[in-house]
Amino acid sequence: MPDNRQHAKGEARPQARSVQARRLRLLATTDLHMQLGGAASGLSRIASLIAEERATAAREGAICLLVDNGDALQGGALGELAAEEPARPHPVMRAFAHLGYDVLGLGNHDFDLGLERLEAVLAQAACPVVCSNLGPVRGVLPWLVLERAGLRIGVISALPPQTAVWNRHHLEGRAEARDIVAAAREAVQALRLEGCDLVLALAHSGPGAADALPGAENAALAVAALDGIDAVIAGHTHERHADPSVPLVLPGANGSDLGVIALEAGAEGRWHVATAALRPVSAAVAEDPALASLVAEDHARAEALMARPVGRVEAPLHSYFTFIAPDRALALVAAAQAAALRPLLAGWPEAGLPLLSAAAPGLFGGRSGPLAYADIPAGPVALRHLVELQPFPNDLHAVVVTGAQLGDWIEHSAGLFNRIVPGADPVALIDPGLPGHDFDVIHGVACEIDLSVPSRFLSDGSLRQGGARRARRLTYAGRAVMPDQRFVVAVNSYRSSGGGNVAALRGAERLDLPGTGLRAALAGYLGGAAHDPLEQAPPPWGFVPLPGARAWLQTGPGAQGHLGELAGRGVEAAGIDGEGFLRLILPL
Incomplete structure (x- = not known):
């Protein structure tokens, strides 16, 4: 496979190198579904956390990578605007470029509007896009080698193979999907042969089982168990999960969390995870004013569209x-x-x-x-x-x-x-x-x-x-x-x-x-x-x-205004539980 499909743009394969970096800080978003700002969560607030984490990495002398794990291109009002006005620059790609993302993975919903529309959006990406188990997709790499401070960092990405089924009307006869674990194993082997010092996996897939069956929709834990994988970003199931022992983070959905994995190199050059955590987003986290301004017109146009x-x-x-x-x-x-x-x-x-x-x-x-x-x-x-x-x-x-x-x-x-x-x-x-x-x-x-x-x-x-x-x-x-x-x-x-x-x-x-x-x-x-x-x-x-x-x-707590519809059925409202839901007790 040609080098220009394996290496970050503009980076030649080095003949000799001196590895100096001993720390890497991996920052991750997933399942944004076009939530860029204007709420108590979203990318405009995550941007403030990204800035803080980059400052921490700078103080520690660590490499800092920012990645997205898919399902960013569809959902909400901005998604409707992007579909309505396909000729306009895509707001997500503009936001990712503004924040300086290093790598993008793909999710199943990114294919919902069809292959042509996806390829047109990805052509606007300011960083490499990777998918190791579904293709061909124009402009998407099967795996990637990033050169950072003398380190060769391999990146793979996979999504549920069921994507080809769910979007059969878009993909049949044009793109094929493979098993997540099999594709990841093959990509890791290729990256290790390329001399990568560590390999990161963007698995747009729920944790699943460590021994996931072939074709499993959720197989991030099985990817983490592969020899040669150093850290995994999971996604797809919208869960909030961090486990440094795996190591794996799943940073929620709709801009709810920033996933953070800190890796360190030991004496023999073996990398291990120091921490794996989630940084939750709330109204208490300030919006990044530059990003909010960047997408303000898009939000205004989207609101007008949605009011139609x-x-x-x-x-x-x-x-x-x-x-x-x-x-x-x-x-x-x-x-x-x-x-x-x-x-x-x-x-x-x-x-x-x-x-x-x-x-x-x-x-x-x-x-x-x-x-x-x-x-x-x-x-x-x-x-x-x-x-x-x-x-x-x-x-x-x-x-x-x-x-x-x-x-x-x-x-x-x-x-x-x-x-x-x-x-x-x-x-x-x-x-x-x-x-x-x-x-x-x-x-x-x-x-x-x-x-x-x-x-x-x-x-x-x-x-x-x-x-x-x-x-x-x-x-x-x-x-x-x-x-x-x-x-x-x-x-x-x-x-x-x-x-x-x-x-x-x-x-x-x-x-x-x-x-x-x-x-x-x-x-x-x-x-x-x-x-x-x-x-x-x-x-x-x-x-x-x-x-x-x-x-x-x-x-939902909003159901309290509609309980009259259940009159005569003996349904009891038991109050708001610890997750914020209204709990109903119903006789059968």
């Missing part, structure tokens, strides 16, 4: 109770999807099949915190509200499934809930290890979910040993759904491309229809006068009554 009116709603929409009660917001998304799909089916043989619509919550708290819920008042609706309902720029797709596949699809979604035993103390209703955005609610059919039995499927889509069927009395138009009955289902591109590991969809037929953005479909529906028949469908699901069983649910 698209329609109105007659009742409040929110996601506080999405896991325990019918969700008007999900029902609206489902109806908009169906309304956009009906004219596209005209002339297709499948147009005569029953039309259903699958919708999953986009904001549901969890690792994103107690403020991460949709909460839209009745009245005018603006673009910012559509982003609450659809945080990611997915397209509308359509699949054809049988009644048997439909039942298994619902069973997979029902795996989000823990098993509940009547008579026991209240337990968590939701399994925190499972993402809420995989809870598909199929509108147009109805069923009951029995939480007294174990879930049927594991999160990877495999059949759980001893797993029973939770979904009971699945009906369409008041009649039992037959195993061989066929349905067309409106669904987002993430799910139809394999996101969420729904085994039932692996054999489903996908209809090759014209691409339509889900937000555009939702805006069109809110701005129109016609209502889709799916709005009149019965509630899609409910729990099988379990006398004597109780569970607790974390939701």
